[in-house]
Amino acid sequence: MKFLNHLNTDQQKNIRKFYNSREWKQVRNHKIQMNPLCEHCDDKDIITPATDVDHITPLSVDFSLRTDYDNLQSLCRQCHVDKTIADNGGNRAKQSRIMNGMDRLAKELLDE
Numbered sequence: 001m002k003f004l005n006h007l008n009t010d011q012q013k014n015i016r017k018f019y020n021s022r023e024w025k026q027v028r029n030h031k032i033q034m035n036p037l038c039e040h041c042d043d044k045d046i047i048t049p050a051t052d053v054d055h056i057t058p059l060s061v062d063f064s065l066r067t068d069y070d071n072l073q074s075l076c077r078q079c080h081v082d083k084t085i086a087d088n089g090g091n092r093a094k095q096s097r098i099m100n101g102m103d104r105l106a107k108e109l110l111d112e
């Protein structure tokens with residue numbers, strides 16, 4: 001799997017732009033409403049409220065799946081971070097940077 005660092009600047013820009021778009025906020029809110037529980041925790045019979053919506057196939061791999069509901073899953077923060085780290089080849093050194101980025105996005109969403 002590839003990460004943003006390996007993408008060209010245009011691809012990185014498109015992904016960032018999408019995550020800041022009204023379209024993504026609407027898709028994300030709709031997904032959370034449809035499935036308010038973390039799907040990974042649910043697989044382990046644990047009930048955890050979902051806080052994040054994840055692209056099962058990351059946008060860095062297939063940008064065309066960005067609004068495909070079949071490519072979205074509701075996750076709690078911890079499962080989202082674990083999954084994002086796995087998507088990035090299990091590089092835990094990137095964890096704090098990923099979490100900072102997510103917190104920033106979450107704040108922007110709450111400001112809406």
Ligand SMILES: [Zn+2]
Nearest residue numbers: 038041076079
């Ligand atoms: Zn979870």
